[in-house]
Amino acid sequence: MARLIEIRDPKAPELGVYADLTHAQLRRRKEGELFIAESGKVIGHALEAGCRPVSFLMEERQVEGFLQLLAGRWADVPIYTARREVLAGLTGYALTRGMLAAMVRPALPGVEELCRTARRVAVLEHITDATNVGAIFRSAAALGMDGVLVTPTCCDPFYRRSVRVSMGTVFQIPWTWLGEDGSQWPQPGLARLKAMGFRTVAMALREDAIPIDHPELAAQDKLAVVLGAEGDGLANDTIAQCDYTAVIPMCHGVDSLNVAAAGAVLFWQLRPRN
Missing domain, CATH: 3.30.1330.30 (Ribosomal protein L30/S12)
Structure with a gap:
């Protein structure tokens, strides 16, 4: 009763x-x-x-x-x-x-536990907007990511608005914190990913960036896609230490998308194909 x-x-x-x-x-x-x-x-x-x-x-x-x-x-x-x-x-x-x-709050998996069988993970760096975090989780769950790693300076995915915007996918896709505090990103966080066999791709507007449909990205067995905050984007240190820098090709003079919209495009393009 x-x-x-x-x-x-x-x-x-x-x-x-x-x-x-x-x-x-x-x-x-x-x-x-x-x-x-x-x-x-x-x-x-x-x-x-x-x-x-x-x-x-x-x-x-x-x-x-x-x-x-x-x-x-x-x-x-x-x-x-x-x-x-x-x-x-x-x-x-x-x-x-x-x-x-x-x-x-439930117990979260460890980073290595989450990544043990994962082929594609999203990494969120300093994304403090709860709406964007929730929307990224929804896209990651829907479009083939195996998990989400959240750096310590990000908005909490269990924050009320993040949970609501995610439509509950924060409970459906594995995720965890990548370190306990800001001193653990970009290092040793990126080193942990490399040790587990991941190649890392920083999403950033750089002259040397390759398009997200570049064959070399699709060919990677294990790929970690690193997304940065709205406006400032990824930190320069993060970009410098990633294996690739990639960009979504744009039309009509538009330079970029909202980070949540960009995440949806990336996850679809870079999802495992087999």
């Missing part, structure tokens, strides 16, 4: 996990800390991936459909419900899709 609890006061202590946690607290990246998942589809993917829920919060009209999604699982986890106007009182949490879940 589901534990349905009606909330009439948006300041009720039961809602503290949704209303009182600061952005900084929700950005904690340690196993066992909490993250917020939003929308039935995203929550469903998180549950299928084995994420443990602490509680659910939703509009009353969402309850019946959500109970079908749970299918009898997690009967001991409270489901807090309220009318839309009550939930609107939760600062910073406009429920555009009707439901939230507070969940415990």
Whole structure:
């Protein structure tokens, strides 16, 4: 039997996990800390991936459909419900899709574990925009990447907006942090990739860059595609230490694409063909 609890006061202590946690607290990246998942589809993917829920919060009209999604699982986890106007009182949490879940961060694989059987991985360097990170994960999962490695200065893929924009693919494609802090990228991060047999390709607007459809890139058995932040792009040190520098050929005088759009093009072009 589901534990349905009606909330009439948006300041009720039961809602503290949704209303009182600061952005900084929700950005904690340690196993066992909490993250917020939003929308039935995203929550469903998180549950299928084995994420443990602490509680659910939703509009009353969402309850019946959500109970079908749970299918009898997690009967001991409270489901807090309220009318839309009550939930609107939760600062910073406009429920555009009707439901939230507070969940415990799962353990992530080690870098070597993730890469052991991978042929194509995406590496994200200092991408701090949550929307871009979520969109890149969605493309990586859909277009043939075997995993995503996130450098320590990137936005947390489990940040609420990243999770939502990814449509839950952060729970479907293997990913992990490439180092504990900024001192571990580009080295020894690139050295770890090389030791595992990866050739690295930096995406950058350089005169000596080769097009992404160059036969030599497609011929690589193991390839790590390194994407940089919107605007500044990859650091010069990163580009200098990668095996290749590549670019998406452009038309009409356009110099580049948004990093998330560029990622989708790259992943499709460089996916394993066999």
